[in-house]
Amino acid sequence: MTHSETAPFQFFSLQVDRTRRLGPSLVRITFTGDDLEDFAAGGRDQSLSLFLPHPGQDAPVLPPLDDPDMYAILGAWRAMPDDVRAVMRSYTVREQRTGPNEIDIDFALHGETSAAGAAGVGPACRWAGRAEPGDRVVVLGPAVAENTGVRFRLPEDADSVLIWADETALPAASAILEWLPAETRAQVFLEVPYSGDRMELATEADATVTWLVREEGAPSPVDAVSGVQLPGEAPYVWIAGESGAVRALRRHFVRERGLDRRRVTFVGYWRRGLSEDALREVPDETAQDEAREAA
Numbered sequence: 001m002t003h004s005e006t007a008p009f010q011f012f013s014l015q016v017d018r019t020r021r022l023g024p025s026l027v028r029i030t031f032t033g034d035d036l037e038d039f040a041a042g043g044r045d046q047s048l049s050l051f052l053p054h055p056g057q058d059a060p061v062l063p064p065l066d067d068p069d070m071y072a073i074l075g076a077w078r079a080m081p082d083d084v085r086a087v088m089r090s091y092t093v094r095e096q097r098t099g100p101n102e103i104d105i106d107f108a109l110h111g112e113t114s115a116a117g118a119a120g121v122g123p124a125c126r127w128a129g130r131a132e133p134g135d136r137v138v139v140l141g142p143a144v145a146e147n148t149g150v151r152f153r154l155p156e157d158a159d160s161v162l163i164w165a166d167e168t169a170l171p172a173a174s175a176i177l178e179w180l181p182a183e184t185r186a187q188v189f190l191e192v193p194y195s196g197d198r199m200e201l202a203t204e205a206d207a208t209v210t211w212l213v214r215e216e217g218a219p220s221p222v223d224a225v226s227g228v229q230l231p232g233e234a235p236y237v238w239i240a241g242e243s244g245a246v247r248a249l250r251r252h253f254v255r256e257r258g259l260d261r262r263r264v265t266f267v268g269y270w271r272r273g274l275s276e277d278a279l280r281e282v283p284d285e286t287a288q289d290e291a292r293e294a295a
């Protein structure tokens with residue numbers, strides 16, 4: 001295959017190099033692997049699909065990865081028994097580095113692995129809470145930087161940005177802030193469970209960051225943003241996190257504040273009470289809202 005024909009997404013076999021707790025809710029896992037030579041993250045909210053082993057397996061179970069057709073591999077993976085085939089979950093490339101080739105993924109811990117220790121832990125979160133150097137994973141990720149796994153698309157005429165993210169989208173929001181052109185006016189709302197989840201964020205943008213800490217009694221997502229004057233004439237809004245919050249915020253911006261729906265990017269990263277497997281089976285209510293408005 002010549003370079004111009006490179007498929008946008010490929011499978012990469014990686015292993016954990018190290019882990020670092022960033023706060024009560026987030027753990028950073030750094031992955032290495034020879035395959036990373038061909039990895040090409042597009043920055044911002046670049047997502048990937050992570051394939052993880054079940055407890056008791058020493059590597060994620062997938063069909064052979066040498067088939068050039070990724071859909072054939074995915075089809076064969078789907079046909080395997082649920083309790084054997086690798087668990088697939090969506091995550092964000094927090095950072096890609098070269099020399100040595102590494103990627104970071106920041107995992108939000110919930111359920112028993114978080115500081116609160118409540119029920120509801122999922123397999124990815126459980127895996128991340130116990131990850132050790134040498135643990136093996138497979139990633140379906142970008143092989144070209146311009147790819148559909150980057151959803152943050154700043155319109156050329158945008159003169160300001162509003163970002164809302166919860167702890168699962170904090171890695172994406174952090175990478176977006178690092179990417180934003182210098183001086184871009186940005187209003188950033190970051191909702192996290194604990195005071196200790198606040199962190200330093202690097203950006204050249206003219207950003208005002210508001211931390212909404214749930215243990216400190218943060219207002220609801222819509223209440224948090226409703227009093228805020230959007231700077232500039234042509235704002236762009238990016239919202240990601242729990243699906244119910246994302247839907248309420250999108251409605252607020254599009255229906256109540258009259259923003260052009262094409263300038264509001266929204267991604268439900270998880271939904272309370274549903275695993276990611278279950279979430280893939282139900283309609284995306286926010287996308288349905290959008291389709292109704294477009295009709």
Ligand SMILES: Cc1cc2nc3c(=O)[nH]c(=O)nc-3n(C[C@H](O)[C@H](O)[C@H](O)COP(=O)(O)OP(=O)(O)OC[C@H]3O[C@@H](n4cnc5c(N)ncnc54)[C@H](O)[C@@H]3O)c2cc1C
Pocket residue numbers: 047089090091092093105106107108109110111120121122123124125126167168169171172267268269270271272273274275276277
């Ligand atoms: C494009 C995209 C990018 C994402 N990037 C990241 C990322 O960089 N970091 C990250 O941490 N997450 C990210 N997510 C979210 C992550 O995929 C979900 O949180 C996922 O459900 C975690 O899988 P799990 O196996 O731990 O839980 P699941 O098995 O999927 O769910 C088990 C239970 O846990 C609940 N649950 C899931 N996540 C949370 C949570 N955070 N807090 C409380 N309850 C929860 C579910 O509602 C369910 O009841 C991203 C999602 C998408 C779609």
